Amino acid sequence: MRILSMVFSIMLLGLLMFGSLGLPLIGDKDSPAAEHVSPRYIEKAYKETGSPNLVTAVLADYRSYDTLGETTVIFIAGAATILILRTAAGRKNAEGGSDE
Amino acid sequence: MNRPFGTTILDTAFRYMVPFIMVYGVYVLLHGEYSPGGGFQAGALLAIAVVLTRLVQGREAVFDMKGDTAIILAGLGTLIYAGLGVLTVIWGGNFLDYAAIPLDLHAKELRPLGILVIEVGVTICVMGVIIAIYDALTRKDDDI
Numbered sequence: 001m002r003i004l005s006m007v008f009s010i011m012l013l014g015l016l017m018f019g020s021l022g023l024p025l026i027g028d029k030d031s032p033a034a035e036h037v038s039p040r041y042i043e044k045a046y047k048e049t050g051s052p053n054l055v056t057a058v059l060a061d062y063r064s065y066d067t068l069g070e071t072t073v074i075f076i077a078g079a080a081t082i083l084i085l086r087t088a089a090g091r092k093n094a095e096g097g098s099d100e
Numbered sequence: 101m102n103r104p105f106g107t108t109i110l111d112t113a114f115r116y117m118v119p120f121i122m123v124y125g126v127y128v129l130l131h132g133e134y135s136p137g138g139g140f141q142a143g144a145l146l147a148i149a150v151v152l153t154r155l156v157q158g159r160e161a162v163f164d165m166k167g168d169t170a171i172i173l174a175g176l177g178t179l180i181y182a183g184l185g186v187l188t189v190i191w192g193g194n195f196l197d198y199a200a201i202p203l204d205l206h207a208k209e210l211r212p213l214g215i216l217v218i219e220v221g222v223t224i225c226v227m228g229v230i231i232a233i234y235d236a237l238t239r240k241d242d243d244i
Contacts, residue, residue: 078229
């Protein structure tokens, strides 16, 4: 069983290494990820948003709807954490109070 | 965590660190358009200033924020963000289209202004959530 799993792992490793040969090089300007919207952002972001920082221009202007979702997720996560922690503490407190 | 550590080194060091952390947080927020940074990082820095005070001074900390206040602030930050989006629709633009803000400025100046407003909202939200989670984790049972 151990030998079988080892052989399977090595086969998977070989498959992944073979697959990685087909990936585009880092910084390749002809790769699919750099072809569609990236050149437009790089060329026109400052003209269209007035923000010299490209990351901020994309995060807060082009994709600000996405950032609104992120902020809402953070707020909901915080609110849920507080609700769970306070409810757990309150229940423990109520049980401790009934024992006395 | 509810009692102060009481050592001289910690008590002296954090007094020097907290103002610089807060100033750096505001700098990261306001300079986020020109350099790496932005709302999320600034919120974490501002929250750490409060959390550090609570860590060193315990529950007797003067520079403190209650968990209830913090979570209300977090909701307010999200409201600033979403409210600007709704306002731009009312002012006749697309959702979160900052060029629709009715100020006598060029669109090139209005857009960084809108970015700054939503970054302030993000900062307040992140700061409130971190402080509120810390407060909920360290509160005593009899505080409820």
